[in-house]
Amino acid sequence: MKSARLVSILLLLQTRGRMTAADLAQELEVSVRTVYRDVEALSSAGVPLYGDAGHAGGYRLLDGYRTRLTGLTAGEAEALFLAGVPGPAAELGLGPLLAAAQLKVRAALPRELRAHADRISGRFHLDAPGWYADAADGAAPFLPAVADAVWNSRVLHVLYRRWREPTDVRRRLEPYGLVLKAGRWYVVAGPGPRTFRVDQILELATRDEEFTRPDGFDLGAYWTGYQRDFHDRLHRAEAVVRLAPGVRLAGPAGDAVRANGRTEQGGWIRATVPIESVEHAHAEFLRLGMGIEVLEPAALRARIADTVAGLARTYGAVSTGRGEAT
Known part of the structure; x- marks a missing residue:
């Protein structure tokens, strides 16, 4: 120790x-x-x-004094090579630099730790994007320029596409940092700060104007708070549901079931869970089929009942052929 x-x-x-x-x-x-x-x-x-x-x-x-990395433990050496994600590094234009850095670190390691590093890099591969994201999803052609502006504290003028009207707006950004989340790059920029998706930048110009990063700004702490606020804004409504034995909900809804769910007859669990909207909950709860019953709100229960009734008419009325009624 x-x-x-x-x-x-x-x-x-x-x-x-x-x-x-x-x-x-x-x-x-x-x-x-x-x-x-x-x-x-x-x-x-x-x-x-x-x-x-x-x-x-x-x-x-003493100026100029440097120590070799002989203090690394086996676990630290493994973690170092596990942390090198080649995909994002290449997107930032740092692929060759990452490879060179890993080569130098590997050369400085004692033989036994070098073997551990080779073992971990050969057995684990990190792939951040989801399964259903195609090659163009999240593509950010301006990412290297944004990264350069982040590093050199340069002001950016961008044409940005947002989800609400007017969709295409011009913004002056003071880029404080970049975040990679689920295969997408986000730039956290002032004034504000605010968060922007890099792949939604349509035009970009780097100005010969420097900005001063706020003292004490912590990118990791900001992002943690941003995610918490995002989920709070996202789940503003609630639903009362009954879950069949063995059925589980994920995310904030699952947390709510564990916090306030109570067991009823037959092993069903009744709980109040947060939902994003009636439309979103309708699609999510239908996936559970007979494993869930929505009690409230009435609008959500009625919408699911209408969908189920429509499915019954469609499939109950088909005998042969494509949709021919009996």
């Missing part, structure tokens, strides 16, 4: 530069006293590590 922590301190200082004992303690989730002892151990081992006192002080490594 201590040896892993010492390597972590070394790599933190190598990648971030000067850090105080308090910063290191917070990062490693240990006490400041423990950091003092670890720094002393590193110095005793010959690591050129220096501490400066005062308001702007902290620990730092």
Whole structure:
């Protein structure tokens, strides 16, 4: 445990530069006293590590000092090679760079860890898009330009297609970051910030104008909140349903069943679940056939009943041929 922590301190200082004992303690989730002892151990081992006192002080490594990656564990080496997703990297124009980086890391690994890395990359392959997405689905020809603007803090002027009228609008974007979700690229941009699908950009021009990224902006935290708000907006209505034994609902509806469902006679479960709309719930619940009964709202129950009655007329009235009534 201590040896892993010492390597972590070394790599933190190598990648971030000067850090105080308090910063290191917070990062490693240990006490400041423990950091003092670890720094002393590193110095005793010959690591050129220096501490400066005062308001702007902290620990730092001698300029130019670098350590090899011999501190990697087998699991860390496996995770590193598992994290390399060639498809998205190629879309961003980083395919050759990713391959070169992995080659350098592999060369720096000890022989036993190299074998672990080769094993994981040969047994696991990550494919983000869904099964029913064709090659053109989510295609984003302007993705490299957006990525370049994100990296260089350049303002973009785009023609963007949205779902409501007017559909095609012009926007000035300050791109803070890119997110890959289920095979689609999204750019998070100011002012706002707001989220835009990169494949819905119809025209793009990069301006010779730089912007300043907001201090403290955390792309991961923003995206987590954005997804939570998206699902809250999506499921604004509710339905009361009965589920046959063994029938399960997915997503927020499944969470609601587990939270408030109660068992009735025959093992059926009655629960109140969130729905996006009557139209959406109609299609989703019909897939479960006899495994679900909708009790409320009345409009949803009536619509499913009409559909079932229509199906009964269609299939009950057919004897031979294509739709010939008896």
